[in-house]
Amino acid sequence: MRTFVKLLSLAIIAAFVLGAVATFPAKTHAQSERTITIGFTASQTGKYNVESTRQINGINLWIEQINGAGGITLSNGTVLKFETKFYDDESSTDRVQELYTRLVTQDGADFLISPYSSGLTDASALIAEQYGVVMLTAGAASDSTYQKGFTLVYQTYTPASRYLTGAVDLLAATDPDASRIAIVHENDKFSTDVANALNSYAEDLGYEIVLFEGYDSGTTDFAPFINKIEAADPDAILGGGHFQDGSTFARQLYEKDAGANMIALLVAPPEPTFAELGDAALGVVGPSQWEPLAQIDASKAEELGIEFYGPSSQEFTAAYMEMYDEEPSYHAAGGYMAGLLIQKAIEDADSTDTDDVAEALDNLDILTFFGRNSFDTSDDNHGLQVGHSMMYVQWQADGDELVKQIVFPFEAASAETVYPIGSE
Amino acid sequence: MDFFAFLIDGLLIGFVYGIAAMGLTLIWGVMNVINLSHGAIITLGMFGVYLAFAELGLHPYLGIVLVGMAGLLTGMVIYAVAIHRVINAPHLSTLLATFAVNMIIIGIGTAYFTTNARNVDFSLGSVKAGPVNIQVTRLVAAAFSVAVTGSLYFFLYRTKYGKYIRAVSNNREAAELMGIPSAFILALSFGLGTMLAGIAGGMIATFFPFTILSGGTYEVKSFVIGVLGGIGNPLGALIGGILLGIFEGVMPYFTETSWVPVFEFGLFVAILLFRPQGLLGAKK
Numbered sequence: 001m002r003t004f005v006k007l008l009s010l011a012i013i014a015a016f017v018l019g020a021v022a023t024f025p026a027k028t029h030a031q032s033e034r035t036i037t038i039g040f041t042a043s044q045t046g047k048y049n050v051e052s053t054r055q056i057n058g059i060n061l062w063i064e065q066i067n068g069a070g071g072i073t074l075s076n077g078t079v080l081k082f083e084t085k086f087y088d089d090e091s092s093t094d095r096v097q098e099l100y101t102r103l104v105t106q107d108g109a110d111f112l113i114s115p116y117s118s119g120l121t122d123a124s125a126l127i128a129e130q131y132g133v134v135m136l137t138a139g140a141a142s143d144s145t146y147q148k149g150f151t152l153v154y155q156t157y158t159p160a161s162r163y164l165t166g167a168v169d170l171l172a173a174t175d176p177d178a179s180r181i182a183i184v185h186e187n188d189k190f191s192t193d194v195a196n197a198l199n200s201y202a203e204d205l206g207y208e209i210v211l212f213e214g215y216d217s218g219t220t221d222f223a224p225f226i227n228k229i230e231a232a233d234p235d236a237i238l239g240g241g242h243f244q245d246g247s248t249f250a251r252q253l254y255e256k257d258a259g260a261n262m263i264a265l266l267v268a269p270p271e272p273t274f275a276e277l278g279d280a281a282l283g284v285v286g287p288s289q290w291e292p293l294a295q296i297d298a299s300k301a302e303e304l305g306i307e308f309y310g311p312s313s314q315e316f317t318a319a320y321m322e323m324y325d326e327e328p329s330y331h332a333a334g335g336y337m338a339g340l341l342i343q344k345a346i347e348d349a350d351s352t353d354t355d356d357v358a359e360a361l362d363n364l365d366i367l368t369f370f371g372r373n374s375f376d377t378s379d380d381n382h383g384l385q386v387g388h389s390m391m392y393v394q395w396q397a398d399g400d401e402l403v404k405q406i407v408f409p410f411e412a413a414s415a416e417t418v419y420p421i422g423s424e
Numbered sequence: 425m426d427f428f429a430f431l432i433d434g435l436l437i438g439f440v441y442g443i444a445a446m447g448l449t450l451i452w453g454v455m456n457v458i459n460l461s462h463g464a465i466i467t468l469g470m471f472g473v474y475l476a477f478a479e480l481g482l483h484p485y486l487g488i489v490l491v492g493m494a495g496l497l498t499g500m501v502i503y504a505v506a507i508h509r510v511i512n513a514p515h516l517s518t519l520l521a522t523f524a525v526n527m528i529i530i531g532i533g534t535a536y537f538t539t540n541a542r543n544v545d546f547s548l549g550s551v552k553a554g555p556v557n558i559q560v561t562r563l564v565a566a567a568f569s570v571a572v573t574g575s576l577y578f579f580l581y582r583t584k585y586g587k588y589i590r591a592v593s594n595n596r597e598a599a600e601l602m603g604i605p606s607a608f609i610l611a612l613s614f615g616l617g618t619m620l621a622g623i624a625g626g627m628i629a630t631f632f633p634f635t636i637l638s639g640g641t642y643e644v645k646s647f648v649i650g651v652l653g654g655i656g657n658p659l660g661a662l663i664g665g666i667l668l669g670i671f672e673g674v675m676p677y678f679t680e681t682s683w684v685p686v687f688e689f690g691l692f693v694a695i696l697l698f699r700p701q702g703l704l705g706a707k708k
Contacts, residue, residue: 215681223437225676227429244633248543255547256557257550257552
């Protein structure tokens with residue numbers, strides 16, 4: 001009997017041990033795969049719809065590619081897969097804070113990507129910081145967001161203070177006799193930041209600012225501004241705001257034959273759909289964060305002595321066109337880039353812990369298809385993009401077609417600048 | 425700066441404002457109803473022309489004519505469904521009824537069109553008048569407005585139903601005693617007001633982009649114009665519209681454009697305080 005009890009005890013112990021061993025691989029498997037939630041809001045409706053849709057397309061392409069490549073494998077064997085969670089913010093600041101709070105507290109977002117536009121991003125960045133979640137901002141160039149002491153918010157775009165200054169350099173190089181600039185801009189956070197920086201820069205270079213005026217967001221009648229521009233007789237008209245108002249402004253400048261030699265507007269011209277304006281788009285210059293024509297690859301990284309990361313420009317463009325059957329704009333590239341930076345930071349940190357990923361972003365200095373990326377780590381401007389630079393495009397005629405050409409900086413140019421506008 | 429450039433742009437857009445306000449003030453004058461669905465109906469006019477142009481390939485000006493006809497019928501239906509039952513109730517009831525119509529239109533429109541901007545991709549270029557460039561679409565809209573106003577006055581003063589409308593407007597009970605079918609005439613009046621709002625929206629769509637929410641701006645302007653020209657006075661509405669347009673056009677000559685609404689609504693309050701019957705006198 002005693003022997004039977006011993007055998008029974010041994011059998012029970014063996015069963016426990018075997019059970020533990022048998023469950024061990026399953027437990028390891030559960031640890032080895034984890035889904036990371038990327039939270040953001042999309043302006044599926046409202047005035048930022050065009051730009052935001054492209055940005056979200058870019059994010060979704062990145063998600064598709066990273067998951068298609070098997071995710072990220074950490075050194076402990078954990079495989080990270082990615083999913084998105086998003087809501088429509090209706091292009092409204094009022095909705096953003098509520099939705100980002102929900103993304104963090106209810107949906108368990110591990111990382112955040114900003115909505116489109118500086119105004120909406122400013123509202124969402126506060127939530128990211130409050131809840132201690134790393135946020136990559138895309139479509140948000142305003143400098144002031146990064147001057148509020150945030151430590152977890154990182155900018156993908158070239159900041160607003162350097163957004164349109166290159167257009168002045170282009171004007172100076174193309175027409176040394178030009179001396180008069182009119183600045184008409186949207187009265188929102190981003191455009192005002194750009195216009196103020198542009199104003200100072202142009203004045204420092206000796207230009208006379210013959211008109212400096214803002215228009216309300218949602219303005220549809222630009223006739224009073226165009227009348228003022230005509231009266232001021234500038235060599236160049238610079239300014240604008242976002243896609244809708246910028247497109248309307250360009251159209252009415254053309255219809256009223258405003259007469260300046262150069263027109264450079266924010267945001268709208270680099271969008272492929274700007275070409276739908278037809279002749280009104282011809283000759284209009286726009287600052288772009290990235291263009292499909294840009295040749296950025298590993299050889300440039302070698303010249304700079306930094307790492308090249310992610311797809312080349314051509315690979316990104318081809319993948320985007322295959323997925324969406326349209327040419328990517330810089331808003332699409334910016335969305336993709338936000339995801340790519342999260343990916344790189346997780347890889348460098350070998351962790352998804354907020355502090356580790358933030359530290360990896362602080363130390364980042366890489367070249368990607370989008371350009372160089374590194375962040376200011378000072379207390380005054382933490383997270384501000386310091387590596388990336390703008391390029392400038394111009395819509396030019398190619399037979400009956402309108403094509404977008406890079407015209408500045410000259411070393412990256414795909415065509416010469418058409419100056420004065422309409423001289424083609 | 426060429427003052428005339430500002431003046432002409434304002435004058436031309438003022439005609440369109442006048443047509444929009446005429447729709448509002450006609451309904452008020454005949455029915456004593458403050459139509460809070462006015463802005464939403466202006467938006468319907470914009471989208472009507474947009475759909476006729478973008479989906480059916482019709483010329484925008486033909487689209488405006490069709491929108492006007494559809495507006496007349498739509499207005500009569502709105503009257504029959506939402507307003508007829510409360511036409512004799514206190515003002516609050518008609519306010520709520522028209523506000524409900526407004527919310528229904530905006531709600532359905534937002535669900536169907538979203539709040540994204542639309543644009544009737546149509547331009548007639550500009551003509552040069554001395555130093556002033558004038559957009560031809562604005563010139564056509566002003567001419568269209570004059571034609572619509574003339575037609576409306578011809579209808580009101582030279583046709584049987586026009587006379588019925590004026591009779592109902594002056595004294596509904598007496599008109600009914602004379603055998604005038606007041607319910608039909610009230611529906612017709614609401615239809616005419618809706619038609620004018622739709623036409624104004626259609627004309628605006630030929631030169632400005634718009635969203636489903638754009639009508640609200642023009643509704644507010646219509647109230648200002650109504651007060652300016654005299655509530656219930658269609659000709660006063662046209663003149664008030666032209667005055668407001670000129671005011672909006674000329675103010676940027678003297679100051680930054682963003683100050684214009686401040687002066688505009690300052691003027692609105694001043695007229696309410698010092699000449700509440702409007703510059704041309706309200707309907708008695």
